[in-house]
Amino acid sequence: MLQFGNFGSLEQHGFVRNRIWSIDLDPPPISVNSSSNKAVIDLIYKPTDDDLKIWPRSFELRLRVALARGGDLTLTVRVRNTDTKPLSFTIALHTYFSVSDSSEVRIEGLETLDYLDNLEHKERFTEQGDAMTFDGEVDRFYLSTPTKLAIIDHQKKRTFVLRKEGLPDAVVWNPWDKKARALPDFGDEEYKDMVCVGAAVLEKPITLKPSEEWKGRQALSHVPSSYFSGRLDPVKVLG
Known part of the structure; x- marks a missing residue:
């Protein structure tokens, strides 16, 4: 999560994802409109002495x-x-x-965009298809992506819609068969049942002055999909 990518001795997928968080007892206020009909939990993480040894930065991370x-x-x-x-x-x-x-999954919103391919030593490429699809291992950082992406599941006729703010890039990952067998916490066949698509800040790191705060948001929803020539109905889902 935090410090996502390859940063020397730090974990590639961010060290905070493997830490124990606390309930935030002093969270930011919730507006009346945003709190209606929602279950909300606020979490906080502050670096430990061990964290400061591997990344000597003091911060507060709230989720x-x-x-x-x-x-x-x-x-x-x-x-x-x-x-x-x-x-x-x-x-x-x-x-x-x-x-x-x-x-059988398509990701729409990434077409014509540049990405860094982690399978090719972060070499920069441009997406050539009319949608991003999976036919083997994928490990990419898409750059300057739109605020809305669609993950289309043809067989279930269901689409996940990902909306984001403050997170300009996107991670796309699937280990496929060979890598899945090599991962100790990943089932040999589980790559067939999942895709990873996440909002991110990767190309241009965020820099905060002392006491300054940054905020990002990712919203996920799912809707039924209808198709025309294999493509998502933009009126019903991406409008």
Whole structure:
């Protein structure tokens, strides 16, 4: 999550994802409109002495998880610099979606965009298809992505809609068969049932002055999909 990517001795997918968080007893206020019909929990993480040994930066990381009655999920992330020096960081929300068959999934919104391919030493490429699809291992950082992406599951005729603010980039990942067998916490066949698409800040790290705060948001919803020539109905889903 925090410091997502390859940063020397730090974990590739961010060290905060493997830490124990606390309930935030002094969370930011919730507006009346945003709190209606939602279950909300606020979490906070502050670096431990062990964290400061591997990444000597002082910060507060807050995460608000809001689940609406209809199933919409919103993640709001705040990072505040509590250090005396500027704080620079990258961040990603590594979101896994359950799908019927990863080889039949389309991601719309990434076409014509540049991406860094982690399977090719972060070489820069441009997406050539009319949608991003999976036919093998994928590990990419898409750059300057739109605020709305669609993950289309053809077999279930269901679309996940990802909306984001303050997170310009996107992570797309699926280990496929060979890598899945090599991952100790991943079933050999589970790559067929998932795709990972998450909002991120990767290309241009965020820099905060002392006491300054940054906020990003990712909202997830799912809707039935209708198709024309294999494409998502933009009026019903992406309007």
